[in-house]
Amino acid sequence: MNSPSIIALLYGPDQPGLVSRVSSWIFLRGSNIVHADQHGDPEAKIFFQRIEWIPSGQIDEEAASFEKFATVELGMNAKVAQSTDRPKVALFVSKIDHCFHDTILRFRSGEMSGELACIVSNHSDLQVDTEHYGLPFYHIPVSKATKAESEAEQLSVVHKHGAELIVMARYMQVLSDGFLDNAGCPVINIHHSFLPAFAGGKPYHQAHTRGVKLIGATAHYATADLDEGPIIHQDVTRINHRNAIPDLIRKGRDLEKSVFAQAIRLHLDNRILVYNNKTVVFD
Numbered sequence: 001m002n003s004p005s006i007i008a009l010l011y012g013p014d015q016p017g018l019v020s021r022v023s024s025w026i027f028l029r030g031s032n033i034v035h036a037d038q039h040g041d042p043e044a045k046i047f048f049q050r051i052e053w054i055p056s057g058q059i060d061e062e063a064a065s066f067e068k069f070a071t072v073e074l075g076m077n078a079k080v081a082q083s084t085d086r087p088k089v090a091l092f093v094s095k096i097d098h099c100f101h102d103t104i105l106r107f108r109s110g111e112m113s114g115e116l117a118c119i120v121s122n123h124s125d126l127q128v129d130t131e132h133y134g135l136p137f138y139h140i141p142v143s144k145a146t147k148a149e150s151e152a153e154q155l156s157v158v159h160k161h162g163a164e165l166i167v168m169a170r171y172m173q174v175l176s177d178g179f180l181d182n183a184g185c186p187v188i189n190i191h192h193s194f195l196p197a198f199a200g201g202k203p204y205h206q207a208h209t210r211g212v213k214l215i216g217a218t219a220h221y222a223t224a225d226l227d228e229g230p231i232i233h234q235d236v237t238r239i240n241h242r243n244a245i246p247d248l249i250r251k252g253r254d255l256e257k258s259v260f261a262q263a264i265r266l267h268l269d270n271r272i273l274v275y276n277n278k279t280v281v282f283d
Contacts, residue, residue: 005053005055008051008052008067008081009049009078010048010070010074011046011049012046012074012076014047022074031057033053034053035052036049036052037050038050046275047076048280067080085113087113087164088162088163089116089167090117090118090119090157090158090163090167091119091120092119092120093126098170098257099256100126103116103167103264113269114264117136117162118158118161118163119138121139122140138153140153148178151175151176155182155183158183158184163185165187165264166185166188167188168188168190168222169190170192186221186267187222188219188222188260188264189220189222190263191227192204192256193217194215194217195220195228195234200226200227205245208248213238215248216235217235217252219260221274221279223277230274230277230278231279232262232272232279233262236255237251271283
């Protein structure tokens with residue numbers, strides 16, 4: 001069994017000697033770096049780093065000490081986690097179930113470094129399936145008239161279960177600014193197109209009308225701007241003039257499942273830094 005490790009994600013103004021100062025801090029404590037990666041943005045003059053090490057002493061104390069060092073002495077933004085962390089995840093879904101089933105099975109197999117805590121849906125269609133998986137299901141209908149009250153109820157469920165991440169497995173509702181502001185955690189959405197192409201509704205129909213030769217899927221962090229949040233992961237597949245809309249949907253669903261899963265995995269493994277509506281992904 002691997003020893004528990006500390007994972008740090010850092011970003012801030014680029015300056016000479018940052019890599020040396022970080023690695024020296026770890027080395028001088030007698031700890032052992034097992035992985036390190038960094039990136040510099042020459043235009044923004046911003047330094048990004050993901051570093052992972054096995055601590056020599058008490059893991060909580062060393063993690064807290066490093067976070068103080070990174071923020072106070074280096075002036076960096078820092079997120080410090082541990083390899084044994086298992087964040088709780090709330091899954092939102094409507095009726096379309098391919099990402100729903102795929103995501104649950106990946107969590108059940110131990111593929112994800114987290115715990116699926118609850119399922120929230122604006123329809124009751126997947127309640128029986130959810131109960132078969134042994135997960136709590138919350139049916140919270142949403143309409144224009146009840147949206148504020150429904151989102152307040154959804155937030156209550158998210159907070160009750162201590163969710164540190166919300167994932168939208170083809171949840172066909174637009175989350176309000178108020179929901180995103182009060183969720184207290186990131187939200188990952190899967191969109192069934194290669195954004196920024198074909199944002200909004202019915203992207204496969206849009207792609208078919210336009211006659212494109214590639215379709216894609218995009219996983220991104222949800223923001224107040226629809227389908228415009230920082231992109232985490234994307235993939236594409238080829239289509240041709242013989243493919244009708246049902247063919248695009250069938251091919252696209254395979255992409256959606258894999259892209260969505262990879263985005264969740266990258267987030268839970270602490271491999272993503274967000275800056276200026278973009279991501280740096282240390283994969």
